[in-house]
Amino acid sequence: MSEVKLAAETRTEFGKGAARRIRRDNKVPVVLYGHGTEPQHLTLPGHELLLALRTPNVLIALDVEGKGKELAIPKSVVRDPIKGYLEHVDLLLVKRGETVTVEIPVHTEGELAAGGNLLEHVLNALPVEAEATHIPESVTVSIEGLEAGAAILAKDITLPAGSKLAVEDDTVVLQVLAAQAEEAAEDEAGDEAAEA
Template sequence: MSNKTPTLSVTIRTGRGKGAARRARNEGLVPAVVYGHGTDPQHLLLPKLELNTILRNYGLNAVIDLDIEGTSQLVLARQVDVHPLRDYVEHIDFLVIRRGEKVVVDIPVLVEGTPMGGTLTVQEASSVEVEAEAMHIPESIIVDVENAEAGTLVTAGDLNIPSGVTLVTNPEYAIVAVNEAKSAAATEDEIEGDAEGDATEAADE
C-alpha cells in the first residue's frame, strides 16, 4: 500500500449529454462525476494522459487529490467505465472521502510461485472485498502457490490480509485451487469416451 496521494488538476464540466462527452474525449479529456458526504454532484473533465498515469502507477483504488480549479478534494474511484473494444477510460465516478474514514473496496488477487509438477493452478476469483482506511488501501493481495500440491485450495479466509484491513468477502469463498493436471492421453481418452457416448445415444434414438 502507498502513502502517497497523487494530485490531478481538473476543470468543471459545463456541457452535458453524449455529444459533449464525445467532444471532450476527442480533446483528450475524460468526463467524471464526484459525489458523496452530502455534497452536490460535481461534473468534471480530467486530463486523460495524467489520469492514465495515476491509474497505471497507483491502481484503480488510488486515492486522488483533485485540484478542482483551485479547490482540493480527496476522492476514490467508485466506477471506471472502459470502452469494451478500444480499451480507454470513457467515464469515472468518484466518491468523496475524508482522511481516517474506512471504505469497502475490491482488491486484486495476484498468484505467484510454481506448484508441484503435474498440477494446474486455477484462479477462481480475481479480487476480494475488504474494508480499509481510505488512505491505506492495499494495492493487491498475493497468493503464493510455490511447491503447492494437487488438492490445495486457498479460500478468502486463508489470504494474508494486511493489518488494519478487514475481509468482507465470505471467508469460505474459493480463491485459488491447485488441481492435478490431466495428461494428454487422459484428455484424449476422455474426449473419445464422450464421442462414443454421444454416438450410442444417437443410435438409441
C-alpha cells in the same frame, strides 16, 4: 498506496456531444459523488488520469476549480472497447480516516507441485475493508508445492496491517485443479489395455 494530484474543472455541458468535445480536447468527463452530496460533474486531464488509473485503487487528490480540494477513489471506469481510451470515470468521495470497501488484486508466487496441475483464480481480486488513505495495492499468496484439490481460502491470506476481509472467511480464492489432459490420456491407455 499512491496519491495522485489532478486539477479538475467543473463542467456545465452534458450529453454525448459535450462528452465528445471534452474527449477531443484530451480530457475525460468525470462524476464525483458520495457522502450524501450532490454529484459534481468535472473534467480531468486524460493522459494524467489514464496514468493514475494504472495503479489499482489509486487515491486521487482533486483540486476542484473554485471549490477546493477533495479526495476520491475510482468507482467505475468506462473505456472505448476498441481504442482503449477513457470515455467516462465515476469517482467516490472519501475522507482521511474513513473506512472503504475495495477489491485488491491477488498475486501468486511459487510453483505448484509437479504433475501439470492448473491453478484457478476463483477471485482475481479480494474484497477488503481499509482506511481510504491506506488501501493496499495488492496481496501476494504463496502456492509453493500445492497439490491437486488444494484450495486457499480468504482466511488463509495474510492481509496488510489495517485491512480486514469484506467476504466470508471460507470463500475460496484459489484452487488447484488436476490436469485434465493427463487424466484423459491415462483413461485412454487403461481402455486400450483392457481391450488387449
